Amino acid sequence: MRLVVRTVSELCITVGTVIVLFVAYVLFWTGVKADTVMDDEIDRLQRQWAEGEIRPTRTAAAPGAPAAPAEPAAYENGRAFAIMYIPRLGFTWNKPVLEGTRTDTLKKGLGHYAGTAQLGQRGNFSVAGHRRTYGDPFKDFPRLRPGDAVVLTDGTTWFTYRIDKGPYKTVPTDIEVIDPLPRMSGYTRPGRYLTLTTCEPEWGHSHRLIVWAHLDSTQPVEAGKPAALRR
Structure with a gap:
């Protein structure tokens, strides 16, 4: 009996140690790796832009009006094409x-829902991101509020979107949230919109949190950072 108790005790200690190590891996190491991968993706994009690559031609637009790519090229699955900034989540965020929302893609950053509008185009440019693990990109998603800026660049233009509604809680099967004109967004006519999605609760995935935004302004990168990114 003493041997059985000792064996069971040692087994419990071993299992407990494995669980602790696994939790440490999920909470810490995946985040370290993801941060490095995301930084590498951003560095690669910025090098390409500096060398004149991935610079779509844009049609002329009236001053202050959103500029749109002329016959934009399709995004390449699994490849980065833009950088997102959300000042509400920190000026270093x-x-x-x-392109895409596969598991391996979301380990490298945010994922654009294939089939939704391209950046700055008419329709609904929709993006997903992890709430927790793999860098926790949307950990503070609930802090977002109407009026907050979401800024993106594709290397040639800055796009500033303004949040109109959210965070809105729904279920994963509610795929209408990324429709060109989302039913619950409050929008009543077609436009140039942005949808951000992430998991809810923080360590689960039974629901989704959503914010919707409209394209507020654009400017060429040569003009410097938009006002939303200036301290």
């Missing part, structure tokens, strides 16, 4: 946006 920036994440790469990649």
